[in-house]
Amino acid sequence: MTRYAAPGTEGAIVSYQSRYDHFIGGEYVPPARGQYFENPSPVNGQPFTEVARGTAEDVERALDAAHAAAPAWGRTSASARSDVLLRIADRMEANLEKLAVAESWENGKPVRETLAADIPLAIDHFRYFAGAIRSQEGSLSELDDDTVAYHFHEPLGVVAQIIPWNFPILMATWKLAPALAAGNAVVIKPAEQTPASIHYWMSLVSDLLPPGVVNIVNGFGVEAGKPLASSPRVAKVAFTGETTTGRLIMQYASENIKPVTLELGGKSPNIFFDDVWAKDDDFRDKALEGFTMFALNQGEVCTCPSRALVQQGHYDEFMAAAVARTEQIKPGNPLDTETMIGAQASNDQLEKILSYLDIGRQEGAKVLTGGERIRYDGELAGGYYVQPTIFQGDNRMRIFQEEIFGPVVSVTSFADFDDAMKIANDTLYGLGAGVWTRDISTAYRAGRTIQAGRVWTNCYHQYPAHAAFGGYKQSGIGRETHKMMLDHYQQTKNLLVSYSPKKLGLF
């Protein structure tokens, strides 16, 4: 095991600056109104840096820089942009451990996850879009002997990206990599809970990017996010978050007739058919791990498998094993590589989770394990910790219908295939789902019946590049982590060309 020292303390492999300004036009620029806000680590609740509190003036300055940079960046060759992304990936790989510790300290997530997932995935997504843009081709349509329609991809220009706090660097990468590959300049607003780790990332890669191609404006949604999302100077807005803000961003975009991509969460069902229990083998073990994935990233994942549907035939045996497996989850200091569940990202997030533990009990759900806040003494005192919690109840309870965004799974049983599909689709959302069975026909039919954009089949919580990710129903618009995301950052230019010297003859 390894216990990393907290950033900025003796023996630490990485340090944060004591203050971060906005990154605009390739340099750090103080906020126009001179205000900053404190940034606490959820590990202990203590501020470790302060960050510029951006306003409309700062957003305009960033948009000026982005508009100055966009034309030249958009004209660079695909190979040149690809090369920039590959160099960014290489630089991140060389600093993987530092990025992982910085991310863990700011978000509260266990460093074993940032070392194994967040940062390696971010590196790979940059490489993927570096390759995708090299291989992208336009098209032509030969309409007749003399007439050809050419279709070119052109960048949108300047795009706005609003990043969530649950995977600050990885979610920024999901949006930055395709936007940059496609030739856009970006103004990015990190979440106010996690405004700093992207600046550590930028300190590693800023020399690789032309000034103004990536601009970072920090601040609060109402003060910085709104002027960015509502600006007529952005060609597109990308947002990951919740439904009300998603609707508000669509409303702003409608005023300017701009496209949006939205990822707004889910209440993902994780379905375990009876035949999972047919043998005590690797697959059963894998399925139990799949159940326990609700605790990944403290449950702060849009696709958290927060509803488990377990078939009645082996329900008791399965749940006894699932509870035992959940109770093996090791909580503690996120900077310890043995720790499996760390801190919730903010105090209000902690309070919201606790409010759902309360309403779940009021509704009559049974707590099979967990159900309480964890309070530590010593170095973790003041941090935001919750026990991995399993509720057993009914799908119409609010804990089955609303995204808690914590390490909480709500379990119910089902009778047969149709019952499972009915419960699975009885939700406002359709982002993720899991299906576990040894029968390929059942797996296929379930995957096609579930109204969700991503159905993990005999696996869960894998996020490889080149597999499309996005939502059905109220979970959003667009597909990330796949080359089709390039289309969301490009215009189509059609040149309709006549090679005939002859007139049409109408006039």
Add this chain to the structure above:
Amino acid sequence: MDDMNGIGDMDGIDDTTDGLRHGDGTGHDDGTGARGDDVVPRVAVTPAAAGLLRRLRADHGPLMFHQSGGCCDGSAPMCYPAGEFRTGGSDVLLAELDVEGVAETVPFWMSRSQYAAWSHTRLIVDVVEGRGSGFSLEAPEGVRFLIRSRLVGT
């Protein structure tokens, strides 16, 4: 932050007895049974939340709530200047909150589809320390509105 624990003092809750109204503003009963015999408020406000609303009203003018769903900062109420968020036929007006010291009522909205899952609970708007994202007005003050819930009939 002394008043952050106001939730424990249920007697101090500012309440409303308004029933539900359709998003089209017609004000007629939507059939959820909340109108008329609903003596317990559908949406209430803790003293701490009322205090925050008074401060926000002074800074931003008339206010509104829309309850969010979904990931990240979802499942929490968003507070906007009145009219900033456009409601429509897909929304339900749960209450017009009467907050002491605020000249006009504060409408509390939720999407109709989400309300289908929430209708058996009544909501208490509270406030906690924290740093929510989203575009809610109170976030820069280092606090966040939060919903606490009680089952209807309790």
